[in-house]
Structure formats: structure tokens, C-alpha cells
Amino acid sequence: MTPQMLTFLVLAAVAVAGAVNVIVLRHPIHSAISLIVVMVSLAGLFLTLEAEFIAALQIIVYAGAIMVLFVFVIMLLNAGEEERTNMSRMARYVGVPLGIVLLGELAYQVGAASLSMTAQPADASAIHGLSMLLFQDFVFPFELTSILILIALLGALVLAQRREGAPAKREQQNAG
Amino acid sequence: MPISYYLALSAVLFGLGVIGFVFRRNIITIFMSIELMLNAVNLAFIAFARAWGQLQGQVFVFFVIVVAAAEAAVGLAIVIVISRNRHSLNVERINLLKL
Amino acid sequence: MASILLVSLIKVAVLLFFVLTAVAYLVWFERKVAAHLQGRWGPYRVGPHGLLQPLADGAKFLLKEDVTPSSVDRFVYFIAPLVTMTLAISAIAMIPFGPAEIRIFGVSTPLVVANINIGLLAIFAITSVGVYGVALAGWSSNSKYSLLGGLRSSAQMVSYELSLTLSVVGVLLLAGSFNLSELITRQGGFSWGFLPQWNLFSPPFPQVLGFVCYFISAIAETNRAPFDLAEAESEIVAGYHTEYSSFKFAMFFLGEYASMITVACLATILFLGGWLSPFPQTAGLYWTHYIPSAVLALAGIGLIIDGVLYRQAFGRVVLPVLGLVVCALSFLCTRPGVIDGIQGPFWFLAKILFVLFVYVWVRWTLPRFRYDQLMRFGWKFLFPLALANVVLTSLAVVMRK
Numbered sequence: 001m002t003p004q005m006l007t008f009l010v011l012a013a014v015a016v017a018g019a020v021n022v023i024v025l026r027h028p029i030h031s032a033i034s035l036i037v038v039m040v041s042l043a044g045l046f047l048t049l050e051a052e053f054i055a056a057l058q059i060i061v062y063a064g065a066i067m068v069l070f071v072f073v074i075m076l077l078n079a080g081e082e083e084r085t086n087m088s089r090m091a092r093y094v095g096v097p098l099g100i101v102l103l104g105e106l107a108y109q110v111g112a113a114s115l116s117m118t119a120q121p122a123d124a125s126a127i128h129g130l131s132m133l134l135f136q137d138f139v140f141p142f143e144l145t146s147i148l149i150l151i152a153l154l155g156a157l158v159l160a161q162r163r164e165g166a167p168a169k170r171e172q173q174n175a176g
Numbered sequence: 177m178p179i180s181y182y183l184a185l186s187a188v189l190f191g192l193g194v195i196g197f198v199f200r201r202n203i204i205t206i207f208m209s210i211e212l213m214l215n216a217v218n219l220a221f222i223a224f225a226r227a228w229g230q231l232q233g234q235v236f237v238f239f240v241i242v243v244a245a246a247e248a249a250v251g252l253a254i255v256i257v258i259s260r261n262r263h264s265l266n267v268e269r270i271n272l273l274k275l
Numbered sequence: 276m277a278s279i280l281l282v283s284l285i286k287v288a289v290l291l292f293f294v295l296t297a298v299a300y301l302v303w304f305e306r307k308v309a310a311h312l313q314g315r316w317g318p319y320r321v322g323p324h325g326l327l328q329p330l331a332d333g334a335k336f337l338l339k340e341d342v343t344p345s346s347v348d349r350f351v352y353f354i355a356p357l358v359t360m361t362l363a364i365s366a367i368a369m370i371p372f373g374p375a376e377i378r379i380f381g382v383s384t385p386l387v388v389a390n391i392n393i394g395l396l397a398i399f400a401i402t403s404v405g406v407y408g409v410a411l412a413g414w415s416s417n418s419k420y421s422l423l424g425g426l427r428s429s430a431q432m433v434s435y436e437l438s439l440t441l442s443v444v445g446v447l448l449l450a451g452s453f454n455l456s457e458l459i460t461r462q463g464g465f466s467w468g469f470l471p472q473w474n475l476f477s478p479p480f481p482q483v484l485g486f487v488c489y490f491i492s493a494i495a496e497t498n499r500a501p502f503d504l505a506e507a508e509s510e511i512v513a514g515y516h517t518e519y520s521s522f523k524f525a526m527f528f529l530g531e532y533a534s535m536i537t538v539a540c541l542a543t544i545l546f547l548g549g550w551l552s553p554f555p556q557t558a559g560l561y562w563t564h565y566i567p568s569a570v571l572a573l574a575g576i577g578l579i580i581d582g583v584l585y586r587q588a589f590g591r592v593v594l595p596v597l598g599l600v601v602c603a604l605s606f607l608c609t610r611p612g613v614i615d616g617i618q619g620p621f622w623f624l625a626k627i628l629f630v631l632f633v634y635v636w637v638r639w640t641l642p643r644f645r646y647d648q649l650m651r652f653g654w655k656f657l658f659p660l661a662l663a664n665v666v667l668t669s670l671a672v673v674m675r676k
Contacts, residue, residue: 031208040404046219054218060400061241062211070252076256107187111184134235157253160256
């Protein structure tokens with residue numbers, strides 16, 4: 001049990017536990033917190049794979065901005081717990097165990113595949129190499145994604161605006 | 177440290193994301209399952225980037241994160257508008273186009 | 276391998292002890308400075324010159340009744356202050372305190388707990404996740420004021436985070452690395468023989484714009500006045516920590532002051548030269564190496580004189596003893612083994628104290644921003660300013676080549 005294996009097992013266990021919590025917990029805020037835990041443990045896994053810049057990017061952008069957006073929307077919409085309806089008996093007694101078996105089989109086949117090559121040592125300074133690639137080979141997709149973010153920003157602003165007369169309509173509905 | 181362990185973990189996370197997407201009824205939780213799937217894919221990309229010693233995998237993860245941000249912004253704006261109109265976050269209540 | 280682990284654990288324990296003590300005495304420092312700015316004395320009775328006030332505050336926080344409202348979301352209510360405090364304190368692990376390497380148990384180790392290659396990015400990552408402590412605390416308290424205060428506060432933190440990270444890009448362009456120790460060593464050297472080449476005065480493009488932008492964003496990021504609308508007592512009860520009592524409230528408090536220290540440390544590292552001395556290291560100026568011991572000697576003599584003339588008997592005993600200890604430390608700093616090693620940490624601490632003093636000074640001098648003024652300032656003024664700084668700095672770097 002080398003230290004690398006131990007680190008991987010701990011981080012993987014935390015990631016899987018968080019993912020299960022995302023789909024099992026009923027309140028959206030708890031799911032959001034579990035998803036943040038998954039993202040942080042994935043950032044740890046990226047660190048073990050020597051992708052430090054992407055790990056920092058994952059935490060700053062994904063866990064620190066996108067999930068904040070999710071949390072804000074959940075708080076603003078006052079999302080409550082989901083209603084509890086029982087699954088059909090077929091789903092509960094046959095579906096769930098079969099699903100777990102399928103998932104386990106998939107994981108086993110992928111994990112034991114002939115892709116079991118050992119990781120090669122990467123060269124130093126991944127940030128330098130990454131920025132060279134980003135600004136030389138991939139500069140066109142880079143500029144395209146910046147325009148995409150701009151469009152998304154404008155789209156979100158326009159979509160979420162209240163139209164004139166809409167507040168009066170809600171007060172009518174609340175009074176009636 | 178065999179790369180296939182990372183791929184197995186990525187497969188498990190992706191599968192859990194699909195399960196969440198299919199079974200949950202709250203639209204925000206469905207959205208979060210989509211983000212979980214994207215994260216699993218990111219892990220697979222980084223694992224392969226490390227295995228082949230190339231950095232194109234990391235560049236692609238960069239783009240996936242950026243596009244996920246844009247998609248989350250627009251998607252959540254749509255969710256806000258839907259909840260304002262239907263007064264519910266339950267996907268099964270958004271059924272006006274149903275026959 | 277095991278000895279390296281042990282040395283790291285020792286460094287972590289020492290740093291934790293120093294950080295918690297520093298946070299407690301930073302509260303004392305702020306209360307004293309605020310009081311003297313307002314023409315009064317501040318804490319004076321609890322121990323000589325109020326020096327035991329942090330102890331009394333700590334005891335109060337621990338012994339108060341821990342009230343938990345009945346309709347809170349228990350798990351989130353419990354972890355929100357934990358998240359805030361843990362992240363704020365762990366950001367200090369990346370800060371280098373000096374150039375030298377010290378030997379513990381035969382292992383030579385630098386004066387930093389975690390010298391990682393992306394140190395600056397890691398600190399920003401920790402700051403990003405720290406937004407959750409505030410947002411979740413406000414939401415889980417299940418109260419209108421808490422929710423509003425929490426949402427406003429976290430929206431403010433997210434907005435000013437942008438200007439914070441952008442204002443630092445100029446420094447990164449000049450230095451070419453994210454490693455904090457390397458950022459400091461690249462600010463060595465003196466232009467025209469006497470002006471230190473810190474990033475504030477750096478030759479291609481002085482980062483004055485960046486420093487101003489960074490400092491303002493840092494004040495807004497840590498929710499301090501004049502940007503503390505979301506937690507000020509006269510505005511929204513107490514904002515997101517209304518429903519918290521005793522130790523959980525103390526954790527928020529600790530987290531806020533610890534992040535203040537982190538931001539001050541980053542400001543000195545990035546813009547004021549970190550642990551570099553402001554005097555050129557030539558043979559003719561070797562007397563500047565005696566400045567730390569001179570400062571400590573002055574402080575010790577001042578303490579002794581003040582202690583002898585103090586009113587209460589307890590102070591008359593404690594203060595001269597403290598003064599003698601400080602004088603002994605000052606003598607220790609002139610010994611050949613210590614004098615070279617103490618330079619780095621001394622200048623670092625001096626600069627941090629200066630930055631913290633300006634922080635406290637700004638808090639008790641300027642009136643508060645209204646929330647929409649705050650957001651407008653962050654998005655429409657600071658963010659374009661930081662962008663302009665990036666553009667101008669990159670122009671200067673390219674033209675220098």
C-alpha cells in the first residue's frame with residue numbers, strides 16, 4: 001500500500017460518497033454541498049495526476065464560482081425538499097440492485113482493461129506547456145469560448161429580468 | 177499507479193450522474209447531476225493526458241470547465257424563469273405541452 | 276521520509292500557535308488603534324494596557340451559552356463557521372516568512388509550511404471557497420435578516436474576487452511564476468543604488484495601480500469597513516451571523532481576522548517585497564542589520580519605564596518583566612548566529628504591521644458604502660481599472676524586451 005495508492009483510495013472514496021449523496025439527499029442545498037465535496041476531491045485527484053493548474057482552476061472556477069451560482073439560485077428560489085414518492089416495487093427490488101451490479105461490472109471492466117499502462121513521467125512546468133498550447137495551437141477555440149461566455153452572460157441577464165407589469169401580476173395572484 | 181483506476185472512478189461517477197439525471201425530479205438537482213457527469217469526463221481527460229504525456233487533455237478540460245460555466249449560467253436563468261411561471265421546481269409539473 | 280513528515284507537523288503546529296495568538300492580539304491592536312483614533316484609551320483595565328483582554332474575550336466566548344434556534348438546518352448551521360475559519364487559517368500555510376533555512380532535528384527546511392509551485396493560485400482557490408461559509412451561514416439560520424445579509428455578503432465577495440485576482444496579474448507578468456518565494460526573490464536588487472525594486476516601484480512599470488486595486492478589493496473581500504454593509508450592527512442586525520452565539524460566532528470572528536492577516540501577508544509579498552530589507556545589502560550599510568535589535572531594545576526600555584510608572588501594582592510588576600524579556604531578545608538579535616536569520620522575518624513582520632495598521636485606520640475613518648454603491652464601484656470602476664493595469668503592464672513588459 002504505497003502512499004500514492006492510499007491517497008488515491010481516500011480521494012476516490014470521498015468522491016464516490018459525495019456523488020452518491022448528490023443523487024440521494026432530498027434537499028437541493030445538501031446535494032450542492034455534496035457536489036462541492038466531489039469537486040474538491042477531484043481537484044485533489046488532478047493534483048496526484050500532476051495537473052496542478054487544472055486543479056487550481058477547478059477549485060477557483062468550478063467549485064468557487066459555478067457552484068456559488070447554484071447555491072444562490074437555490075437560496076433565491078427557496079427550493080425546499082423534494083416530495084417523497086415511493087418507487088415502484090419493480091424499480092426498488094429489481095432495478096436498484098441490477099443498477100448497482102451494472103455499475104460495478106462497468107467499473108471492473110474499465111479498471112482491469114488492457115489500458116493498465118503505468119503513468120509516464122510528465123515534463124516539468126505544466127503551466128508553461130499549457131499556455132503555449134492554449135495560445136498557439138488552440139487560440140481559435142480560446143477566442144470562441146470567450147465570445148461564448150459573453151453571449152451566455154448577456155443571455156442570462158436578459159432571461160432573468162423581470163418584465164414590466166410582472167410584479168403587479170404576482171401581487172394579484174397572491175391576493176386572489 | 178495504473179491509469180485504469182482513474183478511468184474506473186470516472187466511469188462510476190459518470191454512471192452516478194446518469195442515475196441522478198434519470199431519477200430525480202427537482203430540476204436543480206438534475207442540473208447538478210449534469211455537472212457531475214462533466215466532472216467525471218474531466219477526470220478521464222486528465223488521466224489520459226498524464227498517461228500519454230501530452231497536455232492536450234488539460235487544454236480540453238480547460239474548455240470543458242469554461243463551457244460548463246456558460247451552460248450553468250444560461251441554464252439557471254431558464255430555471256429561474258420557469259419557476260417564476262410554473263411556481264414549482266418539479267420537472268413533472270412543467271407539462272403544458274403534453275398531449 | 277518520516278523525519279520530513281515530523282518536521283512538517285512541527286512547522287504546522289508552530290504556525291497554528293502563532294496565527295491564533297496573532298489573530299487574538301490583532302483584535303486588541305484594532306481596539307487600541309480605534310480608541311486612540313477616537314480620542315479615548317480602549318481596553319486598559321484587563322491586565323496592563325488591556326493586554327489580557329483577548330484572554331478575557333476568549334473565556335467569554337467559550338463559557339457563553341450556545342443557543343441553537345430550533346428551525347435551523349443543523350448540519351449546514353454547524354459546518355458554516357467551521358468552513359470559514361478553517362479555510363482562513365489554512366491559507367497562511369503558503370506564506371514564506373524568510374529566506375533562510377532552519378534546521379530542526381537535523382533536517383534543513385525553509386521557513387514556509389507548503390512551498391508549492393502554484394502558491395498564489397492556491398491562496399486564491401482557498402479565498403474562492405471561503406464564500407460558502409458566509410452564504411451557507413446566512414441561509415441555514417432560517418431568518419430573513421441572515422439570508423439577506425448572507426446573500427449580499429457573498430455576492431460582494433464574489434464580485435471583488437475578480438478585481439483581486441486581476442490586480443495581481445501585473446505582478447505575475449513581471450515575475451513569471453506563481454511561487455511566492457520566487458516572487459519575492461525577483462523583487463531583489465536596487466535601482467539607482469537606493470530605491471528597492473519592489474513591485475510597487477518596479478522599473479518597467481510601477482504597480483501602483485495594481486496595489487491600490489488589490490488593497491481596495493482585499494478590504495471588500497474580507498467584508499471590512501467601509502464595505503461591511505452586510506454585517507454591520509446598525510444596518511442589518513448582524514447579517515449572516517445573527518443567529519450564532521458563543522464559540523461559533525468566535526469562529527466567524529477568528530476567520531475574518533485570519534483572512535485579514537492572509538491578505539496583508541499577500542500584499543507585502545506581492546507589492547512590498549516580502550522579507551526583503553529596504554536597505555541595500557552593501558558592506559557600508561551593514562549597520563542596518565542591527566535595526567531589529569535596536570527596535571526591540573527601544574520597545575523593551577519603553578516597557579520598563581512605563582511599567583515602573585504604572586498605576587496598578589500588577590502592571591508595575593508585569594510590564595518591567597516583559598520589558599526585560601524584550602531587552603534580552605534584542606540582545607539575542609545581535610549575536611552572530613541569529614542576526615542574519617532574523618532580518619527576513621523582522622522586515623516581513625514590520626511590513627505586515629504597517630499594512631494592518633492602514634487596514635484598521637481605513638476602517639475607523641471612512642463611512643460605509645451603500646450596497647448598490649458598493650456593487651457599482653466593484654464592477655464599473657475597479658474591474659476596468661484592474662484590466663487597464665494588466666494591459667499597461669503587458670505593454671511595458673513587451674517593450675522592455
